[in-house]
Amino acid sequence: MTDALPAVKDALRTQAVETPSWAYGNSGTRFKVFAQPGVPRTPREKLDDAAKVHEFTGVTPTVSLHIPWDRVEDYAALAAYAGERGLKLGAINSNTFQDDDYRLGSICHPDAKVRRKALDHLLECVDIMDATGSRDLKLWFADGTNYPGQDDIRARQDRLAEALSAVYGRLGDEQRMLLEYKFFEPAFYTTDVPDWGTAYAHCLTLGQKARVVVDTGHHAPGTNIEFIVATLLRAGKLGAFDFNSRFYADDDLMAGAADPFQLFRIMCEVIRGGGFTPDTAFMLDQCHNIEAKIPAVIRSVMNVQEATAKALLVDREALAAAQRSGDVLEANAVLMDAYNTDVRPLLAEVREDQGLDPDPVAAYHRSGWARKIADERVGGQQAGWGA
Ligand code: LRH
Ligand code: MN
Ligand code: MN
Numbered sequence: 001m002t003d004a005l006p007a008v009k010d011a012l013r014t015q016a017v018e019t020p021s022w023a024y025g026n027s028g029t030r031f032k033v034f035a036q037p038g039v040p041r042t043p044r045e046k047l048d049d050a051a052k053v054h055e056f057t058g059v060t061p062t063v064s065l066h067i068p069w070d071r072v073e074d075y076a077a078l079a080a081y082a083g084e085r086g087l088k089l090g091a092i093n094s095n096t097f098q099d100d101d102y103r104l105g106s107i108c109h110p111d112a113k114v115r116r117k118a119l120d121h122l123l124e125c126v127d128i129m130d131a132t133g134s135r136d137l138k139l140w141f142a143d144g145t146n147y148p149g150q151d152d153i154r155a156r157q158d159r160l161a162e163a164l165s166a167v168y169g170r171l172g173d174e175q176r177m178l179l180e181y182k183f184f185e186p187a188f189y190t191t192d193v194p195d196w197g198t199a200y201a202h203c204l205t206l207g208q209k210a211r212v213v214v215d216t217g218h219h220a221p222g223t224n225i226e227f228i229v230a231t232l233l234r235a236g237k238l239g240a241f242d243f244n245s246r247f248y249a250d251d252d253l254m255a256g257a258a259d260p261f262q263l264f265r266i267m268c269e270v271i272r273g274g275g276f277t278p279d280t281a282f283m284l285d286q287c288h289n290i291e292a293k294i295p296a297v298i299r300s301v302m303n304v305q306e307a308t309a310k311a312l313l314v315d316r317e318a319l320a321a322a323q324r325s326g327d328v329l330e331a332n333a334v335l336m337d338a339y340n341t342d343v344r345p346l347l348a349e350v351r352e353d354q355g356l357d358p359d360p361v362a363a364y365h366r367s368g369w370a371r372k373i374a375d376e377r378v379g380g381q382q383a384g385w386g387a
Contacts, residue, residue, distance in 0.1 A: 005346070008312045011276065012350050015308060017243075017301050018062045018090040018283040021070050024049040024294070027287035034290060038373030043070040044081055045377060049294050051085035052369050056360035057301045058351065062090035064138070064283055067125055069095070075131035089132040091178065091240070091281060094125045097142035097186070105143035107163035108156040108192045115159060122167045129175055136240065136281055137167070138213060140180035144187020144194075156192050161202060168206045176209045178239040178281070182218035185250060196228045203237055211239025215285055216255070216266070217246040226265040233273030241266075242285030243304060252286045254296055256303025263303065264339050267311035276308075292370070298360050302347070309343035 024046045026039050040046040043065070050063045063082065072078050079089050096106030096118045104110060106118035125137055143160070145151050167177060181199040184191055193199055196212055203210035212232050219225060232238035245251065245258035256263045270276050282304065288296040315334050322331035348358035357363035364370075 004313065004315075008309065009346070009350050009353070011312050012305065012309055012347065013354065015059050015305060016062065016278070016282065017057075017060050017304050018064055018281060019050050019053055019060050019297050019301070020064045020066070020093075020283065020285055021046040021050070022066055023284060023286055023288060023297050025069075028289045036293065038370060038375075038377050039293065040373075041377055041379060043072055043078060045373075046070070047078075047082050047085060047087060049373070051087055052294055052364065052367070053297050053301065054086060056357065056363050056367075057298055057305075058354050058356045059305065060297075060301055061086065062088045064091040064093055064285075065089060065128075065132070065134075066093040067095060067121075067128060075128050079132045089134050091136040091138045091283060092125045092129050092132065092134050093138045093140070094122050096121060102142070104151070105156070105192070106141060108141070108143040108151075108159045110151055110155075115163060119163050119166055122163070123170055126167065126170050126172075126175070130172070135174060136176050136178050137171070138178045138180060138240070139164075139167075140182065140213075140215075141193055142186050144184075144191035145189050146187060147189055150189070153190055156190075160192050161205065164202055164206060164210070168210060171209050176211060176239060177206070178211050178213040179203055180213040180215055180218070180242065182215065182250065183220055196232065200232065200235065200237055204235075212237050213240045213242055214238065215242035215244070215250075216262075217242075217244045217250045217252060217285075221248075225262065226269045229266055229269040229275070230273055233269065233275045238273075238275055238280055240281035240283055242283055243300070244284065244286040254286060254288075254291075254303065255284055255300040256307055257300075260303065260307060261339065263307040264310050267304075267307045268314060268335070271308075271311050271314075272316075294370070295361050295364055298364055302360065305347055306343050309346055310338050310341060313341055313343070314338040 243255035245253040
């Protein structure tokens, strides 16, 4: 294992995790949003907070935006503002789920006028990408039905395909669309993009620039997510992750908090499948309803780094040999050896090599940023979630 360490450290230095603008704002459940002191009031202030996360972790150079939560007059100016803070704007997330017109869906709605409105929003998101220099358009649709018979399941798939194809045709050469699936919520009977298979089928028809997003919170309990990751990578169709943790449904808790072993298994398949490249966007999609937001984002990033380090430490040769010889117990032991390694000292070294504090959370707490924003920002903005 010692021989592999320099290569593992090199790989860890190349890691990038994208943080979501909405993780910095106030959020909650449908029961209550607990406002926190110092939360950002504008997209620029969200970028200021994201810059702090990057300053202390060194691995979060991009920030996902959500339109209209991050609507501004001048997106090129916002990108320049990000640039001045050492950041770039990342994926543009569309939002077709918070308008009264979307009661029966957006691009799958039975009424062509509503579909047109939703499509126009998606096309506007591509205009925004042109201005920000973003590569990825992330699409998640709340579309679906609540009752059997409510709408024609198959016709809704046709409407979905038609709108996706219009968006695909609008993409520039370097731009991609990422289609996200989720098995239920807000629709409770059918969801129009409920699973990786549906997302994959649409992306396959669309072409090379269409990829699937795996949001770790969007599966039924017990789903083997690493199998999905392996399958999508094998097909060249894995575009991105939305990392977060779930105990029950789409809980959006800190990545790696609920099941660090699952995150490790996912990262093992990413590395095995050649997905540990900039071609795969590693994003967080989470909200911090009761915990302090910036240190929670830092903690999540560290959890992703730890899972990655452990996955990189898997002795691939020993694993392959055990698998070839059918040594079930040895193969499992090789994997568990890597998982059970305490990689925190290794990551501390990687940070020190990069001139960073080995303990990003402690460094953040010492920085005084939390006090400064609590003093300066009054009336923080809601992330977009909650009542
Ligand atoms: C939907 C989702 C999707 C949205 C984000 C805010 O549940 O995961 O990625 O855009 O939450
Ligand atoms: Mn998501
Ligand atoms: Mn979600």
